[in-house]
Amino acid sequence: MTAALACSHLTVSYDGNVALNGVSLSVGSGQMIGLVGANGAGKSTLVNAVAGWSRGRPAVSGSVTLDGADISALAAHARAQHGLLLVPEGKNIFAELTVDENLGLVRAPRDVAGRHVFSIADVFNLFPRLTERRTYKGGSLSGGERQMLAVGRALLAAPRVLILDEPSAGLAPRLILDLLERIRSLVDRGLPVLLVEQNVKAALKVVDHLYLLERGRIIAGGPTTVMKSDARIVEAYLGTLAVDRA
Amino acid sequence: MNLSQQIVNGLVLGSGYACIALGWTILLGVARLVNFAHGQLYMLSAFVTWYAMTRAGAPYWAAIVIAIVVLSLLGALMQLAMTRLVIEQNLTSLMIVTLGLGYVIQGGGALIFGGNPQTLSSVLARTKVDAGALWFTWQDVLVLAMTFVLYAAVWLFVNRTRFGSVIRAVAEDPRLAQLFGINAKLVYLGVFVFECAAVALAAALVAPRAPILTSMGFNEVIMTFVVVVLGGIGSIGGALLAGLGLGMFIAFFGAFVAPAYTTAAAFGMLLLLLVVRPVGLATK
Amino acid sequence: MTDSLPHRPLSMLRAVVVAALIGVAFFLPQLFGGSSVAYSTLTTIALFAVMCYGVDVVLSYLGEVSLGHTVFWAIGGYVAALMSVHLGVNGWVTALATIGLSVAAATFLGLVTLRTREFVFSLVTYAAAVVTHEIAFNWDAVGGSDGTVGIPALKLPLGFFTYVGGTQEELWPIAFALLLLTLFFVARFRRSRLGTTALMVHMNPALATSLGVDQRRVRLAVFVISAPITALAGWLYAYQRAYVGPDMFEAYFLVMMLTAVVLVGRRILLGPLLGTAVLIIQQNLLSLGGDWNKVILGFVLAAVLIFWPAGLMGLVDHMRQRWLRKTRTNGRENKRSYMEEVQ
Numbered sequence: 001m002t003a004a005l006a007c008s009h010l011t012v013s014y015d016g017n018v019a020l021n022g023v024s025l026s027v028g029s030g031q032m033i034g035l036v037g038a039n040g041a042g043k044s045t046l047v048n049a050v051a052g053w054s055r056g057r058p059a060v061s062g063s064v065t066l067d068g069a070d071i072s073a074l075a076a077h078a079r080a081q082h083g084l085l086l087v088p089e090g091k092n093i094f095a096e097l098t099v100d101e102n103l104g105l106v107r108a109p110r111d112v113a114g115r116h117v118f119s120i121a122d123v124f125n126l127f128p129r130l131t132e133r134r135t136y137k138g139g140s141l142s143g144g145e146r147q148m149l150a151v152g153r154a155l156l157a158a159p160r161v162l163i164l165d166e167p168s169a170g171l172a173p174r175l176i177l178d179l180l181e182r183i184r185s186l187v188d189r190g191l192p193v194l195l196v197e198q199n200v201k202a203a204l205k206v207v208d209h210l211y212l213l214e215r216g217r218i219i220a221g222g223p224t225t226v227m228k229s230d231a232r233i234v235e236a237y238l239g240t241l242a243v244d245r246a
Numbered sequence: 247m248n249l250s251q252q253i254v255n256g257l258v259l260g261s262g263y264a265c266i267a268l269g270w271t272i273l274l275g276v277a278r279l280v281n282f283a284h285g286q287l288y289m290l291s292a293f294v295t296w297y298a299m300t301r302a303g304a305p306y307w308a309a310i311v312i313a314i315v316v317l318s319l320l321g322a323l324m325q326l327a328m329t330r331l332v333i334e335q336n337l338t339s340l341m342i343v344t345l346g347l348g349y350v351i352q353g354g355g356a357l358i359f360g361g362n363p364q365t366l367s368s369v370l371a372r373t374k375v376d377a378g379a380l381w382f383t384w385q386d387v388l389v390l391a392m393t394f395v396l397y398a399a400v401w402l403f404v405n406r407t408r409f410g411s412v413i414r415a416v417a418e419d420p421r422l423a424q425l426f427g428i429n430a431k432l433v434y435l436g437v438f439v440f441e442c443a444a445v446a447l448a449a450a451l452v453a454p455r456a457p458i459l460t461s462m463g464f465n466e467v468i469m470t471f472v473v474v475v476l477g478g479i480g481s482i483g484g485a486l487l488a489g490l491g492l493g494m495f496i497a498f499f500g501a502f503v504a505p506a507y508t509t510a511a512a513f514g515m516l517l518l519l520l521v522v523r524p525v526g527l528a529t530k
Numbered sequence: 531m532t533d534s535l536p537h538r539p540l541s542m543l544r545a546v547v548v549a550a551l552i553g554v555a556f557f558l559p560q561l562f563g564g565s566s567v568a569y570s571t572l573t574t575i576a577l578f579a580v581m582c583y584g585v586d587v588v589l590s591y592l593g594e595v596s597l598g599h600t601v602f603w604a605i606g607g608y609v610a611a612l613m614s615v616h617l618g619v620n621g622w623v624t625a626l627a628t629i630g631l632s633v634a635a636a637t638f639l640g641l642v643t644l645r646t647r648e649f650v651f652s653l654v655t656y657a658a659a660v661v662t663h664e665i666a667f668n669w670d671a672v673g674g675s676d677g678t679v680g681i682p683a684l685k686l687p688l689g690f691f692t693y694v695g696g697t698q699e700e701l702w703p704i705a706f707a708l709l710l711l712t713l714f715f716v717a718r719f720r721r722s723r724l725g726t727t728a729l730m731v732h733m734n735p736a737l738a739t740s741l742g743v744d745q746r747r748v749r750l751a752v753f754v755i756s757a758p759i760t761a762l763a764g765w766l767y768a769y770q771r772a773y774v775g776p777d778m779f780e781a782y783f784l785v786m787m788l789t790a791v792v793l794v795g796r797r798i799l800l801g802p803l804l805g806t807a808v809l810i811i812q813q814n815l816l817s818l819g820g821d822w823n824k825v826i827l828g829f830v831l832a833a834v835l836i837f838w839p840a841g842l843m844g845l846v847d848h849m850r851q852r853w854l855r856k857t858r859t860n861g862r863e864n865k866r867s868y869m870e871e872v873q
Contacts, residue, residue, distance in 0.1 A: 051425065053421070053424060053425060054421075055421055075424070075429075076424040076425060077423075077424040077425075077426075077427050077428055077429045077430070078429075080424065080425055080426065080427035081427045085425075086425055087425075088422070088425060091419065091422065092422065092425075093422075094414070094415045094418050094419065094422070095418065096414060096418050097411055097414060097415060097418075101411040101414075102415075104408055104411055105408070105411055105412060105415055105423075105426045105428065106426060106427065107408075107427070153426065157426075157427060274649070280649045282652075327832070327836055328836065330836070331835070331836065336839075337648050337649060338593060338594070338595055338648065339835045339839060341595050341648075341649055341652055342595060342788050342792065342831060342832075342835055343831070343832045343835045343836060344832075345597075345784075345785065345788065345828075345831070346785065346788075346789070346827075346828040346829065346830070346831030346832035346833075346835075347828060347832045348828065349781065349785045349824055349825075349827060349828030349831070350824070350825050350828035350829050350832070351828075352781070352824055352828075353820075353821045353822065353823070353824025353825035353826075353827075353828065354821075354825055356820075356821040356824070357821045357822070357825070463781065468656075468657060468660045471653045471656070471657060472657065474653075475650060475653060475654075479650070506664070506668040507664065507665070507668065509660060509661055509664050510661040510664050510665060513657045513658070513660070513661040514661075516654070516657060517642050517654070520642060520643070520645070520646060520650075520654065521642060
């Protein structure tokens with residue numbers, strides 16, 4: 001069976017400086033893959049390159065396939081239309097549009113074969129908080145509400161694969177796990193998710209598979225149960241206590 | 247000079263200003279783009295309309311349609327050439343590029359249409375209405391009515407439709423819009439084409455009031471800038487109000503103070519406003 | 531053309547080369563045959579280049595597009611015309627008045643536009659030009675729509691004798707001197723505190739603020755010093771043409787200034803001069819007629835920014851860097867193999 005999302009030998013450079021060096025990974029259907037690493041390891045560079053998107057001017061080489069189809073030549077908006085939905089790090093909603101208008105920007109595809117379709121009611125069920133904020137402008141939302149809105153609009157576009165770049169950034173610790181568990185519930189219904197996460201402890205609780213990125217290369221990867229006790233993960237991100245508890 | 251006639255004159259002038267400024271208001275305020283060729287596009291539209299009527303014998307309404315089509319195509323070409331600068335939001339370069347293209351249009355216009363002044367004659371412009379002591383033409387009525395209709399339609403489109411949200415989203419953050427599956431380049435193209443179509447319509451409506459010259463360019467639409475800045479950049483209602491208010495001011499200033507210095511007076515108002523209130527009249 | 535660190539022998543050599551180039555440049559009209567056309571073309575290039583440097587200072591170092599420099603250009607022309615015709619004063623007096631009035635006008639416009647940026651700044655400066663044009667066109671005291679004719683030859687008393695600039699041949703040394711003075715001034719400005727601060731405000735406003743730079747002051751100062759440069763060019767233009775009228779506000783001069791600056795590339799000392807030279811030579815010697823020239827000038831302006839945003843020098847630079855990178859990687863490999871051999 002082909003992977004829902006796969007990239008191979010992805011290399012990205014900015015003005016000749018290599019930020020990502022020949023990275024390959026894949027996300028199977030119904031799988032939640034975690035991508036962790038230190039600041040500047042190239043996590044955002046990787047997922048942005050997969051989505052064909054950037055705020056800078058990177059030079060990208062390598063290939064990306066979505067449900068077996070090569071999408072490397074498509075522009076960012078076309079990849080989104082084909083069901084590869086990235087929720088980027090930082091500013092990921094429109095501040096001057098209301099919640100309803102933000103959600104209204106998305107148009108669900110006509111052909112839903114192979115897509116995971118979510119209705120607006122599903123989104124409000126998943127994030128009841130948004131219901132109360134429908135007429136508020138994006139700029140007036142709290143950090144958590146913005147993440148909910150950003151994920152919600154991505155779901156409305158009927159994703160094949162959902163990529164989340166640090167959805168927990170700026171969230172209170174008790175909200176992080178809550179958000180990740182809600183997303184896990186979508187994975188359990190079949191939606192493949194690639195999750196970039198700073199908070200390794202929280203990520204380990206929800207993902208099936210974990211990759212460790214360092215200086216633009218994947219240096220370790222495997223099932224969560226194995227990675228939990230991987231020396232590099234333990235030393236750098238968990239400390240010994242976490243292993244004991246696990 | 248009677249007072250009510252000046253009010254009528256003010257409405258006539260002001261609706262003309264607002265009508266010409268509509269395209270710019272959308273372009274600048276909604277999509278955050280600039281087009282310094284606006285004046286030359288106005289000139290070109292007036293001449294295309296004139297050419298279609300006098301040389302091709304088209305009726306007035308058909309000439310308007312021809313002008314809109316020609317200007318839309320030209321706008322599409324301009325925007326395609328500028329796509330990279332637009333996506334990078336390089337406003338400084340866009341200003342200079344459109345200024346250069348405007349100069350090309352001015353030179354090209356003179357080559358095609360010659361250097362003589364022409365009159366764009368519309369039947370409505372020749373039919374005067376005398377209502378007691380007041381007089382105006384049916385063309386003036388048409389301009390006023392069309393201006394209100396157009397502003398209302400554009401306001402509804404921008405604020406009440408999905409396409410309106412898409413345009414505002416692209417204006418706020420073109421890159422992020424791409425992740426929403428929005429083709430930002432296409433949206434910019436659409437907005438720019440709309441600007442050109444709007445200026446074509448405005449020129450066909452307003453230009454019959456005075457002789458047209460290929461060199462009129464910017465100076466003919468200098469009031470557009472005053473209207474857009476006075477109205478609070480990008481506020482659709484603000485631009486309409488500013489246009490009408492400016493028309494009143496000019497009518498009264500021209501009648502009672504000095505007709506030769508109306509532009510200077512309008513500019514004086516703008517300067518005063520910039521010192522007192524740099525964001526414009528409208529508040530968000 | 532970046533300024534290298536001061537190296538004494540190098541700077542000596544440099545001074546000699548620069549002096550030699552200046553000497554050669556002065557005799558250019560003779561080198562081109564010494565005809566009246568050669569003199570008038572080179573005089574026009576020199577004074578138009580000076581005109582462009584005013585815009586260059588604002589565009590290259592503040593990153594703002596001033597569309598109001600035709601006001602300063604016209605101030606120079608009108609002051610020279612009106613004062614020499616009606617008061618009969620010499621060139622020094624008109625030049626001083628030009629500087630004074632243009633600085634005053636720029637200070638006023640600069641203060642009013644202090645809080646505006648980008649297109650609002652451009653719009654207001656443009657509106658200023660339109661309004662000044664309207665006044666010049668309607669006000670009979672300054673010549674009205676007819677302008678002022680019969681401007682006497684430029685007289686510059688130098689103590690014991692008076693230099694008279696009546697013909698193109700006699701005006702050339704003055705235009706040349708004005709150009710040299712401008713180049714010297716702009717070169718000094720680029721290295722001055724104001725010049726470097728302005729560039730920082732343009733390129734990295736956040737850094738400038740964190741260093742306690744008052745951005746408004748810098749913007750105002752740069753705008754004000756740019757005005758007399760363009761104004762003095764207008765001053766000389768009045769004597770060259772012996773006529774001044776509202777046509778000094780024509781868009782041609784504006785488009786010319788911007789094109790000359792962006793054509794070769796911003797922030798290059800000789801850029802505006804070379805740009806002006808190319809454009810004037812096209813218009814004077816390879817002209818296709820006024821309207822075609824407009825099409826060409828406007829097209830050049832748009833095309834440069836669309837295709838080579840850094841101008842012709844940017845294009846050259848790009849190619850040179852590609853070439854350098856290639857040779858550098860080769861060089862590195864050579865060096866490595868050399869090291870291996872040594873070990």
